[in-house]
Amino acid sequence: MTWIMEILILTILLICALAAIHVKDLLSSAILLGAYSFLMCILWAEMGAVDVAFTEAAVGAGISTAFFIGAIYQTTRRTKD
C-alpha cells in the first residue's frame, strides 16, 4: 500500500522541482522549493530516516526559504531569461 503513496509523492516532487526551474517569478520559485523540501522530508520519514527528515524540515523548508526571500528583497522579482 505504501508504494502508491510513494509514487504519488514522487510525482508531486517532480512537478514541484520542474515548476521551480521554469517559473518566471522568483518569489514563487522560492516557495516551490520550500514545497519540494517538505515533500522530500515526507519521503525520508516514510523511508525510516527520521533524523534526516527532521534536518530537511528545519533547514531546507524553514531557514533556506527565509534566506531566498531575503535575497529576493535585494534584486528584482522577475527573471530576465
Added chain:
Amino acid sequence: MIRLYDDLIIQTVCRIMIPLIQLFAFYVIAHGHYSPGGGFQGGCILGASFILMVIAYDINWMKRRFSEKKNILLIALGVLIYALVGVLCILLGAEYLNYGILHKIIPTDSVKVRALGTLIIEIGVGITVMAVMVSIFLNLTTLGKHEKGEV
C-alpha cells in the same frame, strides 16, 4: 530592507508563536541524543524564531533584544564550549572528545557522563548555529549595512 509594517494580526500571532518555537528548539537540543534532533536542528529552529521576529517587526526591534555584539560573542562562545570539552578530555588522559574520561571530575558513572558530555557538545553547536543563522539573514537582507545603523 525590512521596514516596520503595523499589522495587528501578524504581530499578535508572532508574539504568541515565538516563545513556543524557542521552547521547542530547546527541547530538540536537550533530547538530541534520545530522539531525532540535535544541536544543528535545534539551533536552526532557534535561529528561525529570531528571523520570524525580524520579518514580523523590523530589524531594529530585534536588535534591541539581541544586538550584533552579543551575536558575535555567541558564535565564539559555542565553538569555545565545543573545543574546551575536547581539550579537557585530552588533559584528563583520553582522546579528543572522548567524554567517558570525564567521570574523573564529575561524580557519576562512565555511561551517564558520556550522555552528559554529548549534551554539552550539543548546546555548544546549537548556540553557534543559531547565532550564525541570524547573522547570515541580517547581512543578506541589508547588504551588510545594518551594522552602521543605515536601515
